[in-house]
Amino acid sequence: MLESTADIATEKASRYLQQLCKHFAHKIPVSFDAAAGQISFSGGDCRLEADDNRLRLSVTASDAETLAKLQNVAASHLVRFAFREEMQITWQRV
Template sequence: MPTATASYQTENGRRYLIQLCKHFAHKIDVEYDAEHGGNGRCSFGPAAAKMSADDTGIRFALSAPDEESLDRGKGVIESHLVRFAFREKLERLDWKSAEPA
């Protein structure tokens, strides 16, 4: 199962995580746990994302059954975060291939 990770250093990591979870919850199932430092989970079709945030940034771990689904999930996360972080002039995330956990 292909997996990828990305992170973005920002003081607004928690805010962006909440914003992403609230936005995604309009169309897909989302879990958000504010008590443990800001953690979220969501699925984009067959792709599943784990998200975490704190005062230093926001992190994503994405897995999917195939590269096409993985790429779609990366695109959804990235396009929304870029839009929400427009004041910080974020242009893209630097996704890294990762070994499945």
Template sequence: MPISRAEIATESGDKLINRLCKHWAHKLEVEQSEGEGRVTFDAGSCLMRAEPGKLHVAVEALDEEALDRLEGVVASHLERMAGKESLEIVWEN
């Protein structure tokens, strides 16, 4: 299974994880604990972990096509949930 990771500079990691998990919980399987969140999609999963000053995000998918799609979905939702804060999201795989 291909995996992409991003380390995003932000002081709002916990808040972003909380917002995303609440947003997706009504239609996807979501697990959330202190400073961490996991979302399971049909084609893969997203694991998020907050640290002071950064948010670690890992996306795992069934294939490269699904990975590209999930990267876009997760990035667009993170940017939307960040509001006025500008996030620089660079995926590495």
């Protein structure tokens, strides 16, 4: 499995975590609370962790193409939900 993570500075980490999970829960398996969540996409998973000033996204997939796709899906939805903030999302391979 390939994995990448992104740490995003935001004081609304829990809010965005819950918003992302609720959004995807209409179509795919999701579990979450205020501090952690998991979104199970068909090609891999996205784990989310929130604290007071950071949202961490961790994406896993079996191949590089799917990993890049899931990174884009997670990041683009987060940017859309956080339109009032300027998000810096930099993925790092683990």
